[in-house]
Amino acid sequence: MASLTLRKIHKSYGEVEVIKGVDLDIDDREFCVFVGPSGCGKSTLLRMIAGLEEITSGDLLIDGERVNEVPPAERGLAMVFQSYALYPHMTVRDNMAFALRLAGVPREERYGKVAAAAKVLQLDQLLDRKPRELSGGQRQRVAIGRAIVRNPKVFLFDEPLSNLDAALRVQMRIELARLHETLNATMVYVTHDQVEAMTLADKIVVLEGGVIEQAGTPLELYHHPRSLFVAGFIGSPRMNFLPVTVTAAGDGGATVSLPGGETVAVPVRAGGLRPGEKVTLGVRPEHLQPAAAGQLEAEVLVVERLGGETFLYAQLPGGQMLVVQADGENPTRVHDRIRVAVDPITCHLFDAKGLAVERAQRHPLADMRRPTARKAS
Amino acid sequence: MRSSLRERILITVLGWLAAFLMFFPIFWMVLTGFKTEIDAVSTPPKLFFTPTLENFEAVRARADYVHFALNSIIISVAATALSILIAVPAAYAMAFFPKKRTKDILLWMLSTKMMPAVGVLVPIYLLAKDLGALDTRWGLILIYVLMNLPIVVWMLYTFFKEVPKDILEAGRMDGAKPKQEVWMLLLPLSVPGIASTALLSIILCWNEAFWSLNLTSSQAAPLTTFIASFSAPEGLFWAKLSAASTVAIAPILIFGWMSQRQLVRGLTFGAVK
Numbered sequence: 001m002a003s004l005t006l007r008k009i010h011k012s013y014g015e016v017e018v019i020k021g022v023d024l025d026i027d028d029r030e031f032c033v034f035v036g037p038s039g040c041g042k043s044t045l046l047r048m049i050a051g052l053e054e055i056t057s058g059d060l061l062i063d064g065e066r067v068n069e070v071p072p073a074e075r076g077l078a079m080v081f082q083s084y085a086l087y088p089h090m091t092v093r094d095n096m097a098f099a100l101r102l103a104g105v106p107r108e109e110r111y112g113k114v115a116a117a118a119k120v121l122q123l124d125q126l127l128d129r130k131p132r133e134l135s136g137g138q139r140q141r142v143a144i145g146r147a148i149v150r151n152p153k154v155f156l157f158d159e160p161l162s163n164l165d166a167a168l169r170v171q172m173r174i175e176l177a178r179l180h181e182t183l184n185a186t187m188v189y190v191t192h193d194q195v196e197a198m199t200l201a202d203k204i205v206v207l208e209g210g211v212i213e214q215a216g217t218p219l220e221l222y223h224h225p226r227s228l229f230v231a232g233f234i235g236s237p238r239m240n241f242l243p244v245t246v247t248a249a250g251d252g253g254a255t256v257s258l259p260g261g262e263t264v265a266v267p268v269r270a271g272g273l274r275p276g277e278k279v280t281l282g283v284r285p286e287h288l289q290p291a292a293a294g295q296l297e298a299e300v301l302v303v304e305r306l307g308g309e310t311f312l313y314a315q316l317p318g319g320q321m322l323v324v325q326a327d328g329e330n331p332t333r334v335h336d337r338i339r340v341a342v343d344p345i346t347c348h349l350f351d352a353k354g355l356a357v358e359r360a361q362r363h364p365l366a367d368m369r370r371p372t373a374r375k376a377s
Numbered sequence: 378m379r380s381s382l383r384e385r386i387l388i389t390v391l392g393w394l395a396a397f398l399m400f401f402p403i404f405w406m407v408l409t410g411f412k413t414e415i416d417a418v419s420t421p422p423k424l425f426f427t428p429t430l431e432n433f434e435a436v437r438a439r440a441d442y443v444h445f446a447l448n449s450i451i452i453s454v455a456a457t458a459l460s461i462l463i464a465v466p467a468a469y470a471m472a473f474f475p476k477k478r479t480k481d482i483l484l485w486m487l488s489t490k491m492m493p494a495v496g497v498l499v500p501i502y503l504l505a506k507d508l509g510a511l512d513t514r515w516g517l518i519l520i521y522v523l524m525n526l527p528i529v530v531w532m533l534y535t536f537f538k539e540v541p542k543d544i545l546e547a548g549r550m551d552g553a554k555p556k557q558e559v560w561m562l563l564l565p566l567s568v569p570g571i572a573s574t575a576l577l578s579i580i581l582c583w584n585e586a587f588w589s590l591n592l593t594s595s596q597a598a599p600l601t602t603f604i605a606s607f608s609a610p611e612g613l614f615w616a617k618l619s620a621a622s623t624v625a626i627a628p629i630l631i632f633g634w635m636s637q638r639q640l641v642r643g644l645t646f647g648a649v650k
Contacts, residue, residue: 052546073552085543089565099551150551 002063002076002153002186003028004049009058011044011210018044020210021058026188026203031180031370033189035197035233036207042190043158045207049188050079050156062153073099078147079156082163084139086131092118092142093127099150110149117148120182137168144176148183157189161196173199194234198222202370206230216366223363228280228354237285237311237323239348244281249273253360254349256281258342259318262295266347267360273351280350285311285325287346290332294339298322300332314338403626409619417616432620440603442624449599450628452514453582456521457575460529463522464574468533469559473545483534486527494524494587505592514597517589521582528581529574536570537563569639576636583629600625 004026011019019041026032034042047053049060051072059066067075078099087095093114094101100110118124121141131139140160147155160176161169177200180187191197197204198218206213206221206229214226218234225231231239244256247263254270256279257263266281273279290312298314301321305328312324312332324340332338349357409417411428436442471479501520502511510516540563548562564571586601593602604625607618633640 050550052549072550077550079547079550081543081547083541083543085541085547087544087548087562098548102552102557146547146551 003030004032004154004186004188005059005061005064006045006049007059007061009045009048009060010056011041011048011053012056018210019048019056022207022210022212024205024212024215026186029184029186031187031189031200031202032205033191033197033201033203034205034207035191035194036213037233038192040207041210042192042207046079046156046158046188046190049154050077051075052079073102076153077156078150078152078154079158080140080143080147080160082159084131084143084163086139086142086146088131091128091130092123092134092145095131095142096146096149098146113149114145117145120148120179121145136164137172140164140172141175144179153186155183155185155187157187159190159192162191162193169196176200194236198234204234206233217369219363219368220366223366224356224359225282225348226356228282228350228356231282231348231350231356235284237325239282239284240288240322241350242281242283242316242320242322244279246270246273246275246277246279248275249277253344254279254357256349258295259316259320260295260297264295264342264344264347266344266349268349268357269360270349270357273349273357278352279357280354282348282350283342283346285323287343288322288324289341289343290324290326290330290338291341292339294341296322296340296342298338298340300334300336300338303332303334312338314340403630406619407623409616410623411620412616414614414616417619432616433624435617436607436621436624440606440621442603445598445600445603445625446628448514448597449583449601449625452517452521452597452599453579455514456518456525456582457578459518460522460525460578461533461571461575464526464529464533465559465564465571467530468537469563471530471534472537472540473542483531487531490527498591501588502591510592512593512596512598517592517597517599520588520592521585524585524588525578525581529578532574532577533567533570536567536574539570540566572636573639576633576640580629580633 004024006022006024009019009022010017022045034045036042044053048055051067051070055068060068062075062077087098090098093111096114096117097110100113105113114127115124118127121144123138123141123145126134126138126142131142134142140163143160157176161172164172173196180200189196189200201218203215204218204221205215208229213233214221214230216224221230221234225234225239228241232241242259244258246254247257248255249270251269251271253265253267254273255263255265258281264281296316298316300312300314302313304311304313308328310326310328310330310332312326312330314322314324316322322340324338326332345361348359351357408424410432411430412423412426413429413431416423416426471483505511505516505520508516510519544566545558545562548558553561583600586605589599589601590605593599595602604618604622607614607621
């Protein structure tokens, strides 16, 4: 198993710079997820780690050793592709054994290893089939099996679940999490699905425009987003943003006036804020509550009932939309006027540049790490 | 959007008409081969007549068909094998490692096909003479390789483009060297494409007349020379010429017939997507 280090990694295609200096440490046995909108450079970054794309400048280290010029196969990595990229003319067994065959491993030994990996992935019955005779989920497992057989130092996943239907995706997500536990391996995973990122990752790396917006544990990103972009990207439905004006600021917090005139004292380190400054208040739908004494008044335009919870899409007098997550028993109907309570402790403030004002209290779970599974023997 | 009955009938009739127009000359040639010389030139042309084998007998007596046919087979197969051998690495590089000018190079290669061959006849003839390549199989093979390479590279390029890049990259991650990547992944995945390309190349070589007539006389002469020898000084003997042509095209016609499915797939590849 291994650690990965990226130092000032740049990538340009001709004049166009797509990765603009990435510094990142991925620890041994860590599950690291690159997430971001399409075109943010997450796949390019993964392909550079894999060795499929040249690194324009910067250093890539595996276990402390610079591998920029080392060919893909000798980096000790295995990659699972979005399209699975199985070899269509080979059986499942030969697909999984291909790397070993190229490495000159004797037939007996490589089929033995394939059989062992197939057992873990419940592919034993399918070894003699061709990829076209498999379902999407089975192909996915073969692609993972092909990676496992090589016993790599690091697993790379490029949006591996995006071709599966929703139900299968949830199931494979759980299998992947268990696999990480069993294999005790370092994994780097690219996705644009923030739910996958939140559920699988030890560390999420949010990329935007070729730079890292923020890297941290899932709950750190959820509770302490560094910027408007991260705040909007992590969490579903996305965070509500309201334009507000600072009325008083100090080290203990900042008081802001909400649309409608009420004020809220947000507990942030507001030393840098001045009264009269225009800032953005961020509050997640799940932290808003319909309440008779709420500070905001809004008209409900859409009601989404999921059974266990209800999403209310409401419009403030100023025209801004607000999403409120209420419980499943909420009787609100379209065109009802409701009042919404804002709990100051759950609020975020972002300055004019879109950067977060540090919250006064660190969330107790923000730095929680998954206990390292079994020690590597 | 369903076409009406009338449209479908029209399309069917047009299809039959086109097929008939293309097939008719071959049909007439085969028919003429079985006529006497007098029947062959009679006006109006005779559709019904007493068939005779005398032309085939005459053709057999005058020239060694097997010698020419063997030359045709050896030259077309060898030229095809050689062009594919050269074109595979070229098309691989162009399809999977395109550079800024790759498209231009492809177009330029194809554009050489637009030049009339007669324009380079004299230089090629002199070169062949100096190299001792006149009337040799290898000389003709070389010319055919050069003649067909643009088309072969172009076709393989389009077929290789259809192979998902991910598969080759997965191979690279698994430790495949470029040679293994081509041999163990790319070629097995493009067998149908390579087959169509080879078929087309063989047919083009077989039918090529300009260079074979100019650069060979007897030793290395393929069937085209064999046919031409029947439009000889004594005048045109339509029935014998037809008989000779029939036996000359018979092998490739049967070959083409058997592989037509493969050929059609190859020629329309990329066109229907």
